[in-house]
Amino acid sequence: MSNIFGWSIAFLIAASALNIAMANGEGRDQALTRFVVPALFGASLLVVWEGITRGLGVPGVILPAPSAIWETFQANTETLWKDFVQTFVKGALRGYVIGAMAAFLVALLVDRSDFLRRGLLPVGNFMAALPIVGIAPILVMWFGFDWQSKAAVVVVMVFFPILVNTVEGLRATDRMQRDLMTTYAANYWQSLLKLRLPAAMPFVFNGLKISTTLALIGAIVAEFFGSPIQGMGFRISTEVGRLALDMVWAEILVAAIAGSAFYGFVALVESIVTFWHPSQRRRR
Amino acid sequence: MTDAVLSTPAGASGVGAALRGVAGAVVPVLVVVAAIVALWYVACVPMNIKEALTQAERAGAVINPPSAIERRDASAIGLVVRNPSHASATLNQERPRLPAPHQVGAELWKTTGGMVLRGRAFSKRSLIYHAWVTLSATVFGFVIGTVAGVGLAVGIVHSRVMNMAVMPWAIASQTIPILAIAPMIIVVLNSVGVTGLLPKALISAYLSFFPVTVGMVKGLRSPDSMQLDLLRTYSASRSETFWKLRLPASMPYFFTSMKIGMAAALVGAIVGEMPTGAVAGLGARLLAGSYYGQTVQIWAALFAAALLAAVLVGAIGAVQRATLRRMGMAQ
Numbered sequence: 001m002s003n004i005f006g007w008s009i010a011f012l013i014a015a016s017a018l019n020i021a022m023a024n025g026e027g028r029d030q031a032l033t034r035f036v037v038p039a040l041f042g043a044s045l046l047v048v049w050e051g052i053t054r055g056l057g058v059p060g061v062i063l064p065a066p067s068a069i070w071e072t073f074q075a076n077t078e079t080l081w082k083d084f085v086q087t088f089v090k091g092a093l094r095g096y097v098i099g100a101m102a103a104f105l106v107a108l109l110v111d112r113s114d115f116l117r118r119g120l121l122p123v124g125n126f127m128a129a130l131p132i133v134g135i136a137p138i139l140v141m142w143f144g145f146d147w148q149s150k151a152a153v154v155v156v157m158v159f160f161p162i163l164v165n166t167v168e169g170l171r172a173t174d175r176m177q178r179d180l181m182t183t184y185a186a187n188y189w190q191s192l193l194k195l196r197l198p199a200a201m202p203f204v205f206n207g208l209k210i211s212t213t214l215a216l217i218g219a220i221v222a223e224f225f226g227s228p229i230q231g232m233g234f235r236i237s238t239e240v241g242r243l244a245l246d247m248v249w250a251e252i253l254v255a256a257i258a259g260s261a262f263y264g265f266v267a268l269v270e271s272i273v274t275f276w277h278p279s280q281r282r283r284r
Numbered sequence: 285m286t287d288a289v290l291s292t293p294a295g296a297s298g299v300g301a302a303l304r305g306v307a308g309a310v311v312p313v314l315v316v317v318a319a320i321v322a323l324w325y326v327a328c329v330p331m332n333i334k335e336a337l338t339q340a341e342r343a344g345a346v347i348n349p350p351s352a353i354e355r356r357d358a359s360a361i362g363l364v365v366r367n368p369s370h371a372s373a374t375l376n377q378e379r380p381r382l383p384a385p386h387q388v389g390a391e392l393w394k395t396t397g398g399m400v401l402r403g404r405a406f407s408k409r410s411l412i413y414h415a416w417v418t419l420s421a422t423v424f425g426f427v428i429g430t431v432a433g434v435g436l437a438v439g440i441v442h443s444r445v446m447n448m449a450v451m452p453w454a455i456a457s458q459t460i461p462i463l464a465i466a467p468m469i470i471v472v473l474n475s476v477g478v479t480g481l482l483p484k485a486l487i488s489a490y491l492s493f494f495p496v497t498v499g500m501v502k503g504l505r506s507p508d509s510m511q512l513d514l515l516r517t518y519s520a521s522r523s524e525t526f527w528k529l530r531l532p533a534s535m536p537y538f539f540t541s542m543k544i545g546m547a548a549a550l551v552g553a554i555v556g557e558m559p560t561g562a563v564a565g566l567g568a569r570l571l572a573g574s575y576y577g578q579t580v581q582i583w584a585a586l587f588a589a590a591l592l593a594a595v596l597v598g599a600i601g602a603v604q605r606a607t608l609r610r611m612g613m614a615q
Contacts (some may be wrong), residue, residue, distance in 0.1 A: 016445075019445050019448070019449055020445045023444045023445040023447075023448050023449070024444060024445070028444070033448075034448065037445070037448040037449050038448060038449050038450075038451075038452040038453060041449035041450065041453070042453060061472075061475065062472055062475070062476060063472070115312050115315075116312070116316070117312075118308070118309065118313070119311075119312030119313050119314075119315055119316035120312075120316055122313050123313060123316050123317065123320075126594065129543070129547040129593055129594075129597050130547075130589070130590045130593050131547075131550050131551045131554050131589050131590070131593060133551060133554070133555060134554060134566075134567075134570055134585070134586045134589055135586065137571070137573065137574030137582055138574075138579070138582055138583070138586075140574070141381070141574065141577075141579070142381065212459065213458065213459055213460070213461055216461040216464075217461045217463045217464065220461055220463070220464040221463060221464070221555060224558060225574055226574075232464070233464065236464060236467060236468065237467055240468050240471045241471075243471075243475070245468065245472070248468050251464075252465055252468075255460065255461050255464050256460040256461075259459045259460045259461050260456060260459045260460065262459075263459035264459075
């Protein structure tokens with residue numbers, strides 16, 4: 001059986017050699033190479049994983065092989081979909097939207113008062129560095145086991161990063177631009193809508209992007225403290241208890257796909273909204 | 285720069301200006317914190333009123349409305365308005381839904397300072413003991429993660445293959461909720477026979493690893509082409525360029541990403557303590573409090589965690605200021 005292990009190592013070496021050749025070769029700046037090199041690296045990691053688990057006979061309760069995880073994933077799509085809807089759509093997404101809107105409105109209010117801004121920014125920065133997941137047991141106690149408590153945890157987790165970033169962003173215009181608005185006799189709302197909000201958007205999206213991962217983490221971790229009999233966090237904790245690790249990994253695969261897709265979606269919206277920003281201009 | 289300093293007329297004493305500068309920074313924060321505490325006290329009354337009324341009724345007081353079923357369906361604020369005399373009882377319950385700040389403070393003191401005074405600072409009922417367990421896992425994992433992260437960043441900056449192959453995965457891995465794997469890592473490592481500090485530290489390391497990598501890659505690349513060209517005209521080797529230009533230039537990024545990594549490491553350690561059956565650590569205190577309905581204990585553990593985070597991040601900040609000032613890079 002250890003043949004498989006040897007072959008997987010051979011594949012890793014061959015793929016690495018190919019990658020080195022491609023990365024230092026002629027077409028190293030082409031889009032295709034930029035895609036193929038990381039993809040090949042990821043694939044070779046998967047192959048080595050498979051080779052180690054199969055070739056060296058690692059028991060499935062310690063580390064299941066990628067192929068076994070994929071089989072479990074395909075066999076349980078219905079359960080996984082229900083968990084996904086419970087945790088992501090009901091808990092994380094609703095909490096994310098509520099938290100983002102609340103943070104945005106509070107940021108607009110805070111921005112109007114210099115005193116409030118100087119008081120709230122350090123507090124917000126401090127809160128953003130705290131282990132906020134710790135409030136999960138309290139909120140589960142208050143809002144019950146269903147998605148409401150998960151959404152509440154997510155609201156608190158995403159609130160401060162978005163608040164701090166939005167307040168920073170609203171200060172991002174420089175004196176010259178604000179003076180120009182004054183010479184146009186623009187009132188507060190006009191200058192907010194036409195100058196300061198658009199200028200704040202790169203900061204706002206920075207906060208929104210950071211929060212995508214936090215939202216998913218918050219919803220999953222909150223389920224460890226109590227949940228209905230579905231949900232990704234519930235499934236992970238119960239299947240770990242049964243040592244059915246292939247199911248746990250399938251759930252992690254779902255979380256990874258959901259997390260990347262969510263992040264990718266927010267990044268896509270960002271590239272549409274802030275098309276004018278230097279970091280969004282197409283390179284070359 | 286605060287406005288208070290700018291508006292000081294020339295010739296005013298420097299001490300006064302400095303005092304006003306500090307006040308300009310501290311007073312708003314204090315006001316906001318005071319407002320939060322006041323809001324907290326106000327929120328305690330409707331949150332705890334139902335339990336308080338039930339207890340008062342058992343003690344023989346007359347409650348409006350008298351039946352428990354009516355009270356269950358009534359709104360909390362309405363109950364407060366109809367029974368104002370029982371509002372004070374909401375702030376001193378044994379198991380409140382929302383403990384008042386002074387209750388949390390008392391619990392914190394009882395489990396830290398009070399334990400020290402009785403000479404039992406490291407007993408299992410002391411928060412100092414639990415905070416120490418969490419702290420050691422956090423710092424251990426943070427050191428592993430930072431060393432690995434810096435190493436990977438140096439590799440990425442110096443090798444085109446690693447940059448092209450590893451960097452996209454390092455960035456993509458940030459979008460994945462890694463924390464969800466924490467219980468599995470703990471249980472699996474336990475079943476292999478690895479217990480104690482190491483499993484938690486590994487989760488902390490994994491969480492602090494990526495922020496440090498991404499920040500350091502940015503930092504090591506921060507010298508502009510003019511500076512790199514200068515070292516080229518000096519005929520500097522790659523290692524000389526690294527030690528004399530890239531590494532010093534990366535220091536601001538290094539400290540900033542260390543702060544993020546430290547906060548992430550603490551979260552990792554706390555979550556890592558939950559699935560082991562609530563034995564020791566702040567995460568275990570949270571879980572035990574949630575199992576037994578000890579809300580005051582949960583809040584005390586939460587504040588201990590916040591304090592720990594503040595101390596750890598603050599320590600890095602202090603080292604950052606001292607180092608950057610010595611290097612002449614302080615803002």
